Amino acid sequence: MNILILNGSPRKQGKISSLLHEAEKSLIEKGNSVTFIDVSSIKFNFCIGCMACRSKGKCILPQDDAHKVAEEIKKCDGIIVGTPVYWGNMSGSLKSLFDRMVAVMMGESKWDIPVPLHKGKKALIITSCTTPFPFNILAAQTTKAEKALKEILGYSGFKVSKKIRLAGTKGMKEVPAKALKKAREAANLF
Template sequence: MKVVVLNGSPRREGVVSQMVGHVVRNLPAECRVEAFFVHGLHVKPCTGCMRCRTLGRCVLPEDDGHRVAAQLREADAFVVGSPCYWGGMSGELKVLFDRCVYAMMGERENGMPVPLHKGKRAVLVASCNTIWPFNVLFRQTGGVFRALREILKWSGCKVVGKLAKGGCRKCGELSVKEMRKCRKLAKKIC
């Protein structure tokens, strides 16, 4: 089983990176993991030309967006994490998904989407500085999950688990309970 991990955090030691790391470390040994630290990728923004819909590939000059798209196509499951920026996912993760749309879903002649990852599983993690329960009430981490679910739903994926951590400015480390939840997310992948 191949698991593609998209870490949308700009911080290698940040809360999202910690959560993603705990999930990955607890995946079964037979899982092959292809992890991407999105902040370190070179991905030119999508120009909206829509040619990828008919060609099945992006027409922009070769960059890391093409490499990630190839890995997404081969994936059996996904782990996606992002900090909350203005109630949504990080901009770099959004740019990556925009560029990889052709690897996530196709399109019929009448314009209806065709999911390319039907039945595959995904787990999501998110963090924000807003303290709990306000991160939920003010739709901070919920906004991240809503945006990621939209992408994954139209791709055919089923989100089988999620974990949010609020108040990260004051507490930038995972608790034992949160680490346990990450282990549970790893078990839901397979």
């Protein structure tokens, strides 16, 4: 299978990156092809809201890295999205990238109803936040970020088969072995 991993964390050695790389290793060991994209390292312009992508089927902005990510989304069999939780949501760079992905994520019916373009593909969401458990859920930090990602992926046809949450990361030196194991095991869903 061809799996796309989107790392929404700007920290290449951070908790999200560690969990995503653990899942990546497991996928490769099982013979999958994996494309790993550090969203904060790519260069792309923000969506300008022109809505031309809806009729053209692709973004009309000048060619940039968002167009390359769009091609990876089209050809993937599954996706893993990881993000730190910022104010109860995904990272800004990841949200900006998804804003540019509308044309490759979903189409529209003649009644302007979203038409998913990735039906049958699986997805995994990995989040981390400094808020300790259970307050990350009670304060809706983690759950709001997951909800935003589930909405994007769901309208696109991806079925979110698993979520991994790492709470209470403030002062955490290393990702706990239990969380790394969960990331490895979650890769089995593909």
